[in-house]
Amino acid sequence: MNAPTAAVSALDLLKRGARGLTWYVNSVMGDNAWQTYREHYLETHGEEPPMTEREFWWDRDDEQDRNPQSRCC
Secondary structure, eight states: OOHHHHHHHHHHHHHHHHHHHHHHHHHHHTTTHHHHHHHHHHHHOTTSOOOOHHHHHHHHHHHHHHSOOSOOO
16 A cells, blocks of 8 residues: 555554544434434424424423433533
8 A cells, every 4th residue: 555545544544533432422312302303203293384493492401491301411
């Protein structure tokens, strides 16, 4: 393997690792919750429009206030 190919492979590996870390942090923090909800809703309730992103976050916050569970914040 020549040097340019090794450098490209190392860079690709580093980018893939960064994307994986970003995905993991977003999943743990719940940042991708609306996207996950939307994808699931469209698969199961395709005929009705899903909540808007704003409505989703309001509903999620209200649900957490009504039913508190262990969480860091």
